[in-house]
Amino acid sequence: MRGGHPYLVLIAAASTLVSPLCCHNVRSEDTRTQFNGSAVDFDSFREQFHRTYAVNGEAFNRRRLHFQDATKRHAYLNAFSTAPQSAKYGVNRFSDLSQQEFRDLYLRASADGASLFSGQKTEGLPDTFDWRDKAVVAPVQNQEACGSCWAFSVVGATQSVHAIGGSQLELLSVQQVLDCSFRNNGCSGGSTVQALNWLTKTRVKLVPQSDYPYKAKTGICHFFSQSHGGVAVKNFTAHDFSGQEEAMMGHLVERGPLAAIVDAVSWQDYLGGIIQHHCSSQWSNHAVLLVGYNTVGDIPYWIVQNSWGTTWGNEGYVYIKIGGNLCGIADSVAAVFL
Template identity: 50%
Template sequence: MTAREGVVADQLTLMLLSLLIRVLPALAVASALLGERAQHEHENPLYNNTERKHDVQKIKEHAEDLFMRLMNEQHGSSPAGSSDYLERKRRFLESVRRQKHLNARARSSGANDTAFYGINQFSDLSPQEFRAIFLRSFTSDNIPVFPVNVYNNAKPAPLPKRFDWRDMNAVTPVKDQQSCGSCWAFSVVEAIESAYAIQSHSLEELSVQQVIDCSEKNLGCNGGSPTTALRWLNQTKVKLVRNSEYNYKAMTGMCHYFAPTDFGVSVKGFEAYNFRGYEEEMMSKLVELGPLVVLVDAISWQDYLGGIIQHHCSSGESNHAVLITGFDKSGDVPYWIVRNSWSASWGINGYAYVKIGGNVCGIADAVAATYL
C-alpha cells in the first residue's frame, strides 16, 4: 500500500467510525443520560449547574460501556486484542479525560450557563485527527477593521434583547459536512440562502458542492477561505443552483456548468471586517444584512454538548467557518447563536452558543455578510 492509499484508507476508517457512532444504540444511552434537548432556543433554558454535573458524571461512568457497544456493533464481537481496538479505546478514554478537564472550569465557577463537554460522534478521534479532518478553514486576506466611527454617525436602530433569523424562516436546516473540510463552503452558501430568503423569496437549499468544485483559489475538501469564495462569486456572478441539481458528495469533484436560463442565485456584493472590540456593531450588522459568516478557533468544539462557550479557545487561531444566525442578550451571559455544519446531532441541535464580548474563540476577527 502506498502512502497516499494509506491516508485514504485511514480517512475511510474514520468516516466509518464517525458514522457508526452517530447511529449506534450507544448514543441513545448518552442521549437519555443528557436528557432531551429543546428543539428551539425559545424552549431551551440552559441546564442548571447541578443537573449538568450529574449528567456528565453519569456519562463518564458509562464511557467504557459506550465504547464496548461501539466495537461490538462494528465487529460483531469485541476483538480486545486487536491493535485498532486498543488504539480506538485509548483515544476514546483520552476524550473522556479531556472532557473532564474542560468541565472543571464550569464546576469551579458555579455558573449555570458555562459550556459543558462530553461524549459525542467525535469521541473516537484524537485532537490531531479531528483538526485534520474538520478544521480546514483559513483567512487568506487582511480583513480591515470595521469603521465604527462612520457607522455610529449613521445612528443605527436600538437592538432587541433577542434576535434570530430562524424566527423569520430565513435559515435552512443544519447539514453535515462529513469527512470533508468544506466548512468554508457551507458557511458561504448558508449565508446566501438566508440572504435570498430575506429578500422575500422562498427559502432554497443551494449547492455547497458547486462551491467546493468550482471556487477558484480554494482547495475543496482540503480547506478554503470564505472571503475568497465570496470574492469569486462576486467577480464571476456564478449562479448557485439548487442542491437537488448539484448535490453534496463530501469530496472534491469536477466543476459542473449550467445554462444561463437555469435557476440560480448570484452575489452582488459582500462586506468583510474585523469586528474585534465592536461586537455591539456586529449585532447591528447581523440584523441589517442577515446571518454572518465567521471564522473561529473550534479545537475544543470537538467535545461540545451545550451551554455558552466562554473559555478553551483562542482569538487569532481561526480554523473553522460557521454562520451566526442570531444573538440573545436576555440572560446573565449574552451569546451568539452559531450554526455549525457537523449535523444536527452535534451541540444544541447542530448549533453552539458563544459568549458575546471579549472576542471569544476569535469570533469577531473575520466577519463577512453578503447581499444579492
C-alpha cells in the same frame, strides 16, 4: 486571534499522564468515565456510535487511547463551567479521534485578513434577535468527513439573504462551491473570502442543492448555462469586529446571517451550553453561520449554526458568550449582498 488561553498546553500535559505503552493491555471496562451523566465505558461508546473496529486490534487500541485522552480533556474543560448556562463537555461522536485527526478532518477553513470595521454601531437594537424566527435559516447540515465548512458557511449566508429578500428559502448547492471555487481546495480546506470573491467575480449562480447534491468529497466542477435557475452574489463585505461586538450585532440585524471564521479546537468535546472560556488557540480554523444573539440573561451570547449535524451541540448550534472575542468570533465576519 486574540484572548489566548493555555488550553492546548494543559491538555497536552494531561494527555501524557497515561503512557501509550502502558495502556494497550488495559481492559476497556477499566476506562470507565461519565458519558453525559451516566457511567459507560469504551465498549458502550463503540455501540452508541456504531464503531466497527475489532476488539484488541490496532485500531481498537489506538481509538481507546484517544477516548481516554478525551475524558481527561472533559474533566479539565468542565472545571471552568460552573454556572448553570455554562458550556458542558463530554463524550460525543468525535471522542475516539485524536485532536490532530479532528483538526485534519473538520477544521479546514483559513482566514484571509479582514479590514477593521470602521462604521457606526446601530442604535436601538432588540435585546434578542434570531433570523430563524423569520424562517430564513435552512436546517442544520452535516459536512461529514470533509473539510467543507467554508463552503457551508458561504452557501448558508447566501440562501438566507436570498430568502430575506422575499424568495422562498431553498437549499443551494454546497457541492458546487466545493468543486468549482478554484482558489480553494475542496474537502482539503478553503476560505470564505476566497469563495465569495469567486462568486462575485465570475457571477456564477449557485444552483439548487437538488440539481447538484452534496457528496462529502471533492469532485469535478459541473457548469450550468446562464439560463439555469440559481442565485448570484453581487457583492460582500468582510470585517474584523474585534472589540466591536455590539456593532457586529447591528451588522447581523441589518445584513442577515453572517459567515464567520472561528477557532473551534475545543468544540471537539462540546455538548451544549454557552462557551465562556478556553476557546482560543490563536488559530482560526473553522467556518460557521452566525444567525442571532441573546442579551437577556446573565450571559449574553451569539447563536451560531454549525455544519456537523443536529446530534452535535445544541441541536447543531453552539452558543458563544458575547464580548472578549471568544473563539475569535469577531475576527473575520462576512456579509453577503444579492
